[in-house]
Amino acid sequence: MKYSHTRAVHAGREDFDALGVHVPPIDLSTTYPVRDLDTGTASFDALVGGAASAANPIYARLFNPTVARFERALAQLEGCSDAVAFASGMAAASACLLAARQRGSHVLAVRPLYGTHDHLLESGLMGLPVRWVEAEAIGDEVRADTALVIIETPSNPTLDLVDIAAVVKAAGKVPVLVDSTFATPVLQQPVLQGARLVMHSATKFLGGHGDVIAGVVACDAEWAVLLRQVRAATGGLLHPLAAYLLHRSLPTLALRVERAQANAITLAQRLSTHAAVAKTFFPSLGTVANAHLLGTQMLGPGTMISFDLKGGHAAAAQLMRKVKVATPAVSLGSVDTLIQHPAGLTHRVLDEATRERHSITPGLVRLSVGIEDVEDLWADLQQALSA
Numbered sequence: 001m002k003y004s005h006t007r008a009v010h011a012g013r014e015d016f017d018a019l020g021v022h023v024p025p026i027d028l029s030t031t032y033p034v035r036d037l038d039t040g041t042a043s044f045d046a047l048v049g050g051a052a053s054a055a056n057p058i059y060a061r062l063f064n065p066t067v068a069r070f071e072r073a074l075a076q077l078e079g080c081s082d083a084v085a086f087a088s089g090m091a092a093a094s095a096c097l098l099a100a101r102q103r104g105s106h107v108l109a110v111r112p113l114y115g116t117h118d119h120l121l122e123s124g125l126m127g128l129p130v131r132w133v134e135a136e137a138i139g140d141e142v143r144a145d146t147a148l149v150i151i152e153t154p155s156n157p158t159l160d161l162v163d164i165a166a167v168v169k170a171a172g173k174v175p176v177l178v179d180s181t182f183a184t185p186v187l188q189q190p191v192l193q194g195a196r197l198v199m200h201s202a203t204k205f206l207g208g209h210g211d212v213i214a215g216v217v218a219c220d221a222e223w224a225v226l227l228r229q230v231r232a233a234t235g236g237l238l239h240p241l242a243a244y245l246l247h248r249s250l251p252t253l254a255l256r257v258e259r260a261q262a263n264a265i266t267l268a269q270r271l272s273t274h275a276a277v278a279k280t281f282f283p284s285l286g287t288v289a290n291a292h293l294l295g296t297q298m299l300g301p302g303t304m305i306s307f308d309l310k311g312g313h314a315a316a317a318q319l320m321r322k323v324k325v326a327t328p329a330v331s332l333g334s335v336d337t338l339i340q341h342p343a344g345l346t347h348r349v350l351d352e353a354t355r356e357r358h359s360i361t362p363g364l365v366r367l368s369v370g371i372e373d374v375e376d377l378w379a380d381l382q383q384a385l386s387a
């Protein structure tokens with residue numbers, strides 16, 4: 001499905017004319033009047049059972065119209081019938097695991113995953129033990145009682161691509177969850193490759209301005225019911241103000257991603273020949289696994305660059321101290337450029353051996369490229385690298 005800029009601008013706004021409004025109304029009600037008890041009871045049953053809406057919203061843990069608007073819009077951008085939004089990316093991941101418990105006894109997951117996602121699976125907190133596998137070995141490892149296969153592509157922080165279609169084929173009947181946070185629906189729509197669940201930390205590109213923590217899972221109607229049941233029971237809700245901000249950011253998602261990507265392509269090329277840099281990880285440089293999926297599974301290389309500094313930890317620390325345009329901070333996908341040190345921050349929870357195995361070395365730095373002028377970004381990196 002070609003990404004539709006028209007849909008991005010208009011999705012979730014279909015009833016504005018009838019409402020007589022031009023921007024989404026924000027509904028902050030926590031409860032709703034129940035004048036007709038029979039309708040109220042039927043609505044309660046429907047929503048607790050995972051329905052997308054009901055005649056009466058009853059209570060905001062069960063339904064919120066502002067959140068539902070964002071969900072409908074995001075579902076359309078991913079080519080899915082439904083989406084379910086959560087208080088954070090990790091709340092979304094937790095809900096997927098809780099829902100998956102109904103269909104199996106363990107999950108298969110491919111490393112590397114986002115550090116806290118790895119930690120959540122490894123901890124067994126959600127009651128589903130994890131077996132870590134190579135993507136190529138999923139066909140051998142998958143069992144009838146495997147609840148879920150979990151992958152992330154592009155992966156964090158080394159931007160390896162995982163072949164979604166191949167994983168889906170190997171997984172057979174077992175649903176595949178793709179953490180597509182780094183790609184956004186602009187560059188990749190995993191359902192086209194057969195994924196059942198597409199997860200985003202909406203905190204990143206979907207929000208895009210560094211002011212919202214949120215998560216969302218785009219999926220089919222069957223999974224949406226399961227996820228809404230879990231959300232109604234566990235309460236990992238997205239606040240309506242956050243949903244409003246996310247919905248407002250969707251029309252500019254492609255503009256932000258495309259502009260940041262153009263900057264990233266230039267910066268990655270220059271970094272790859274910089275004297276202080278040992279290796280630059282960026283899909284279109286061919287320095288990541290499965291770079292051949294560029295142009296098919298993933299339409300462009302994205303906006304994230306990781307690079308390994310010859311000077312190791314000390315050089316990485318200096319870079320974070322000296323940048324002036326970029327902000328030294330975790331997170332990603334904002335309009336402004338962020339730079340961080342995976343071994344010291346985001347991937348701290350992995351043990352050292354696992355970090356080394358996945359190229360998360362003391363000199364590795366991850367850059368989330370923003371939409372500033374590329375020459376200002378390059379000048380900033382140059383002065384910080386040579387300081």
Ligand SMILES: *Cc1c(COP(=O)(O)O)cnc(C)c1O
Pocket residue numbers: 088089090091114116117152156179181182200201202203204213214215
């Ligand atoms: C940030 C992130 C998460 C976690 O999302 P939160 O919104 O921080 O809970 C999960 N996966 C990826 C790839 C991320 O970047």
